[in-house]
Amino acid sequence: MSQVHAFPKPGHNHARCTADALRKAEAVCAARKSRLTEIRRDVLETVWQSHVPVGAYDILSHLNENGGKTAPMAVYRALDFLMENGLVHRIASLNAFIGCAHMGEEHHAAQFLICHSCGTTAELESAPLKRALTQAVSERGFTIDSQIVEISGTCPHCRAA
Amino acid sequence: MSQVHAFPKPGHNHARCTADALRKAEAVCAARKSRLTEIRRDVLETVWQSHVPVGAYDILSHLNENGGKTAPMAVYRALDFLMENGLVHRIASLNAFIGCAHMGEEHHAAQFLICHSCGTTAELESAPLKRALTQAVSERGFTIDSQIVEISGTCPHCRAA
DNA sequence: AGGTATAATGTGATGTTATAACATATACAA
DNA sequence: TTGTATATGTTATAACATCACATTATACCT
Numbered sequence A, B: 001m002s003q004v005h006a007f008p009k010p011g012h013n014h015a016r017c018t019a020d021a022l023r024k025a026e027a028v029c030a031a032r033k034s035r036l037t038e039i040r041r042d043v044l045e046t047v048w049q050s051h052v053p054v055g056a057y058d059i060l061s062h063l064n065e066n067g068g069k070t071a072p073m074a075v076y077r078a079l080d081f082l083m084e085n086g087l088v089h090r091i092a093s094l095n096a097f098i099g100c101a102h103m104g105e106e107h108h109a110a111q112f113l114i115c116h117s118c119g120t121t122a123e124l125e126s127a128p129l130k131r132a133l134t135q136a137v138s139e140r141g142f143t144i145d146s147q148i149v150e151i152s153g154t155c156p157h158c159r160a161a
Numbered sequence C: 001a002g003g004t005a006t007a008a009t010g011t012g013a014t015g016t017t018a019t020a021a022c023a024t025a026t027a028c029a030a
Numbered sequence D: 001t002t003g004t005a006t007a008t009g010t011t012a013t014a015a016c017a018t019c020a021c022a023t024t025a026t027a028c029c030t
Helices: A016-034 A038-048 A056-063 A072-084 A127-139 A155-159 B014-032 B038-047 B056-063 B072-084 B126-138 B154-160
Strands: A088-091 A098-099 A111-115 A122-123 A143-154 B088-093 B096-099 B109-117 B119-123 B142-156
Touching: A016 A038, A038 A056, A038 A072, A038 A098, A056 A098, A056 B038, A072 A088, A088 A111, A098 B142, A111 B154, A127 B126, A127 B142, A143 B038, A143 B126, B014 B038, B038 B056, B038 B072, B056 B096, B072 B088, B088 B109, B126 B142
Parallel strands: A111 A143, B109 B142
Antiparallel strands: A088 A098, A111 A122, A143 B142, B088 B096, B109 B119
């Protein structure tokens, strides 16, 4: 029986999400012998400040809040590293980035639910959807390299409110 | 039995695609009492020059090839109009635009196959995929407003070559 | 420890995509 | 024909992303 992932609740203990994420990231990097340097860790931490995707320049502003002088390139490089290591996803429809909720685990695909009311974005992670997609695509003689599934709408919590 | 749409062949008579598209666009606009003005028609025609998505600034260059002085804003406004009327789609992963292959028809969803070898991009239009998606999303209590499905890979013709 | 290759970061300029804000022109209905 | 809505023109700027090259840090081999 497949587990249906819950959409992040408005009042959840988010400090825990962040702490878990950083811990997992350390583990993933250790396992892959990737180096989670200071700037990469800072960027990851910034991305994890919420479940709302953040733009690269927002991350930059956050890093420079206390007089820092990090350049855009540094942020993009850190984001590239984090994406290569499966720690962060890019949301193409928003030109923004979000922490990966399944670091180190097998990943069906990058499938996202984006609430345009509160901005909260969650991974959908549906195996049936993945299968339907694979099937439809291969029927057409096409070979998949990568995919984007981004669904905008209203999350259960905003809908209730 | 459902019709599986063919991926555009390299040597097809593309003049016909364009002519068909412009004719359909006229019909759609007439039916909706939308005005397909000169610049909008020019942009649509430019987008239809191939089955490869074009960037807004490429469209702009094309419009200005013979000394014109159209501004970016005009192109974006035309694209907005064309998208509102279902004549053009935006490919988020490429920041580019492509003519809609199903103007005026019922549309399952914006689902695209993007060949990263030749650039050719086609609408997938799979009902089972749409169903799987709707199902997965509603299970999570989420209400869909819009969706993006963009699949990158190799098209049958490039794969054969 | 020292040398050297590789990886990471710094730095400045520039490229690319998209929108804001306000002025002007055009269509078309009353 | 004149008012109103729609469309376009114009200038500036915002927002997102990369190039190219210099410098520094780290790993790892001897």
